Amino acid sequence: MHRAPYRVLALVILAALVVCAAAAGAGEWYYQHHKTPPGPEQGVLGYVLGGWYAYDSGWYQYIVENGYFYRPGEQSAVAFFPLYPLAVRGLHALVPDVRHAGILVTLLCGPLSVMLFLSWARTRVDADTALQAALLFALYPFTFFLYGVMYSDALFILMVVGAFCLLEKGHLGTAVLLGALATAARPVAPAVVVGLLVRRLEWKRERGERWTALDALPVLSALGFVAYMAYLQWSFHEPLAFVKVQSAWGQVPGWRSWLKVSFFKTLMSPQSTTDYVVFICLHAALSVGALALLWPTLKRLGWGYGAFCAVMVGLPTVSTKDFMGMGRYLLSAFPLFLTLAMLLRERPRWRHGILAASSLCLVLLSAAFGLDYYLS
Numbered sequence: 001m002h003r004a005p006y007r008v009l010a011l012v013i014l015a016a017l018v019v020c021a022a023a024a025g026a027g028e029w030y031y032q033h034h035k036t037p038p039g040p041e042q043g044v045l046g047y048v049l050g051g052w053y054a055y056d057s058g059w060y061q062y063i064v065e066n067g068y069f070y071r072p073g074e075q076s077a078v079a080f081f082p083l084y085p086l087a088v089r090g091l092h093a094l095v096p097d098v099r100h101a102g103i104l105v106t107l108l109c110g111p112l113s114v115m116l117f118l119s120w121a122r123t124r125v126d127a128d129t130a131l132q133a134a135l136l137f138a139l140y141p142f143t144f145f146l147y148g149v150m151y152s153d154a155l156f157i158l159m160v161v162g163a164f165c166l167l168e169k170g171h172l173g174t175a176v177l178l179g180a181l182a183t184a185a186r187p188v189a190p191a192v193v194v195g196l197l198v199r200r201l202e203w204k205r206e207r208g209e210r211w212t213a214l215d216a217l218p219v220l221s222a223l224g225f226v227a228y229m230a231y232l233q234w235s236f237h238e239p240l241a242f243v244k245v246q247s248a249w250g251q252v253p254g255w256r257s258w259l260k261v262s263f264f265k266t267l268m269s270p271q272s273t274t275d276y277v278v279f280i281c282l283h284a285a286l287s288v289g290a291l292a293l294l295w296p297t298l299k300r301l302g303w304g305y306g307a308f309c310a311v312m313v314g315l316p317t318v319s320t321k322d323f324m325g326m327g328r329y330l331l332s333a334f335p336l337f338l339t340l341a342m343l344l345r346e347r348p349r350w351r352h353g354i355l356a357a358s359s360l361c362l363v364l365l366s367a368a369f370g371l372d373y374y375l376s
Contacts, residue, residue, distance in 0.1 A: 005131040009118050012138050013111045020144045020366040024051030027370025048148075051370030052103050056080070057150035061098050064089045070236040075248040078241040082228055083159075083185035084152035102150035110146030110154035114138045116161045121338050123168040124301060132351060133341035137334065141282075141361035142327040142376070144369065153331055156185040160192060161334055163221070164305075167199060176217050184224025187242060188332065191311035193221050199304025251321060263322040275368075279375060282361075283323040290330050291317065297339040305335040328376040 025044065028051035032042070042050060063077050063085040070078045088102045095101040117137050121130035137143065146154045159182035166175035179196050183189040196218035204211055229239040238244065256262065266272045266280060290313045298306025312333040316326060330336070344351040369375055 005118060005122075005127050005134070006115065008131060009115060009134050009138065012135060013114055016138060016143070016362065017107075017111065017147050019363055020147045021048045021051070023363045023366040024048060024144070024148065024370035027051055027367040027372075029370075031371050047370075049100060049103055051366075052106075052148040053099050053150050054369060054372060055374060055376075057099070057102065060085055060088060060102055060150060060152070064092060064098050064102070068235065070232070070238065070241045070245070072238075072244065073248060074245070076241070076245045078232060078236065079245045079249075081152065081185050081187060081242070082231070083181060083224070084155050087155055088150075099150060103148055106146065106148055106150060106154040109158040110143075110148075113146060113154060113158035113161055114143070116158065116165055117334055117337075120161055120165040120168065120334075121341075123165065124338060125342065129341050129345055130338070132344070133338040135355060136341055136351075136358070137337040139355055139359045139362055140331065140337070141286075141358055141365050142331060144362055144366040145328050145331065145376070147366075149369065151328075152185050153328060156182055157331060157334065159185060160332065163192070163196060164199065164308075167196060167203065167218075170203075172200065172214070172217055176220050179218065179221030180224040182224065183222055184228060186332070187225070188312060188315070189222045189225035191308050191315070191332075193219060194311055195304055195308025196221055197304075198307050199302065202302050202304050251319060253319060257319055257321045260320075260322060266322055275373060279373070280322050280324050283326040286330055287313075287317050287323055287326045290326075290333060290336055293336045293339050296343060297335055300339055300342055301335055309333045309335055324374075325376040 025048035028047045032047070032050070059077060059080050063080060063082075066077075068077045068082075070076045084102075084105070087105050088098065091101040091105055092098055095104060114134065114137060118130055118134040121133045124130075125133075145151050146157065159178045163175045163178035163182060166172075166178065175196065179192050182192050197216070200215050200218055201211060204215060228242075232241045233239040250262075251257070263280060263284065267277060290309075294306065294310050294313065297309050313330065313336075316329045317323075320326060340354075341351075344354070365375060
């Protein structure tokens, strides 16, 4: 009985891996055969691998092969944090093609992070609710980024879920270590540090134990972030280079981003393509749903997870100009999926409907990514 939820989840993940890979590969095949000039024949495996390589994947390949560069006011490699490129470079010693190495890192980390999510959820709720939460997570429309795409999300989520899982089991030192690795993978140090610190204090209080200086150890989770800033200062004399280059991607902080002026202009513009409007509306809808889950998360899972999700969701929601990318970023706010499962515990029809719709979107978005649509 103890192993049954893990078996069920493993089978679901395996099915998702196969179906999403087939969808992305089919999308890549269609894209290659209908562009001008047509792409070269690649074979079945080649189309699948090609389907998982697009957009930011090229930046990661460049960093692995050439290292970082920074040109003020231009799109630059420093926008991408170093843990994932380092992992790909390490595997590249065994796998000749950098693209294959990058996709393999995702394939190794993504499914494991979903399984680890189940282990974490079982520290908070009963086995059945934990499994339902893991299924919501595994079949979320943007979880295909954990099933093969050459992006850093799978590695980051593995680190951050692992950190909280270890924290719940009392392994503070290793939790902080994974937290530090997580902040070297994505620019989300405030969420990780605040979440681990507040949850550690809650954890001690729940057990009737007094706080000690050791309980402040989660602050060291910021070391991955700090180390990258130190590297940027040493190499380019600009520790916040990763922030300053965001304007080259059109992400300019200020009231226009806060009020989502670009989002509404896109909706009203006759030049906007239907597919792009659909995609940004999907991201916007998921963002609103995530914001709605913040208060229930705080009430049901405590201040630690509430604070973690508030920062993890709030920062990109405020800073994005048109919500594009939010669907992927919300993967990192993993406790929200447990909150949703708890809210749906007595509503099985709603849960089944959400899982069915989410699964369909997962396959369709995998195909769209292979078709070279910009999704995040």
